[in-house]
Amino acid sequence: MPLKVAQDENLNLNLTPMIDVVFLLVIFFMVATRFTEAERNIELELPQVPAAGEAAAPIKPRVITVTNEGQTLLDGEPVAIEELTTRLADEVRRSPDVQVVINGDARTPFQAVAAALAACREARVEDLGITVELAAKAGSTIR
Template sequence: MPLKTTQDDQLQLNLTPMIDVLFLLIIFFMVATKFTELERNIEVELPEVATAGEHESPREPRTVTVYADGRIALDGESLSRVELVERLTAARRASPDVEVMLNGDANCPFQHVADTLAACHESEIHQIGIAVELATAMSQPANTRK
């Protein structure tokens, strides 16, 4: 078996495709910049209308708070479970995509939170969020620390 005594040519990286892509990107950005400058320089007087209808700002989610003693508050106003169902049903009728953010006290029995979730379900509200805080390493129970 003959031994190889000469060394093959060095491998070379072909940069031509990369340079082509770079030039195309530069041309694209130059043309796109020109179009935005042209749009800014167009002097057009926009038509006026008497009314444009009501502008609705994005709705904030309704906040339901469950306190440790079982009290319920909707947007800071204390009310009973029946009143909560009535208010949430009315809110859903006014806006079918109403959202509810549920803040439950960490020291309250879960039954109170479950009752509040059931009230949201009775009101046919399907977008419900539950607020929590991330636990720090010092506040985690000893058996869950890593």
Template sequence: MPLKTSSDDPLQLNLTPMIDVVFLLVIFFMTATQFAQVERAIEIELPTVGAEGATAATPDQPSVITVLADGRLELNSKPIEPDELDARLRDAAIDNPDHSVLIHGDARCNFQHIASTLASCRAAGIADVGVSVETVADRGSVVR
């Protein structure tokens, strides 16, 4: 059996897949251009800000209630009486219904003091209450 040394059929390049891809790209860019024109046709007036980096309002910071080992209370690092705490929490809840409270309780205090503080938050209508604890594995971290 003799071996063929020449090829009868010349090599051909199949362009069909490349043409399909080009047509898909053309369709994509045509539709993307149409969307961009629609967005440019919408007339809106954008808000302006005073200075670079200035914000309109600062986000509400949570009130931090510290319950000391002997049961004394501090609100944002200032000593406070339990009756006054109730009134301040009510005022904060009236000013901002989404106000939050973070309670730092000393591990040596009676849990009744923490429970009373939680009851004050509930009576004031504050739903977002967190209690900070220290985990054994991660000393120094705050779990909320």
């Protein structure tokens, strides 16, 4: 049985949606071009930064370590609390954005860590951090 294929001679293609899309694209590009011209006409004096190779080095924080015996170390060097206060105060006078991190051993008496905190406060250190480790116990939650 031969198949007969009927051809519809009135095949119409609706171009209206395509014309709408092209029209919207033309409007978009016209408006976008106007924005870039307006930005070029704004007179700005841009801030200057050092060249990419000359970027300022990030500030390395000073590290105060309180050992389990209560000994205080500043960047690995043993210091007394009074000397710690003096050295930090001198550094704050030279550069007010001094960063200090306190590492306290969990087995040390808290008084030794509190003395280091008091030395930082007396030296007027504003950027101060304390390192801790979160306990990973089964079923525990942090509130």
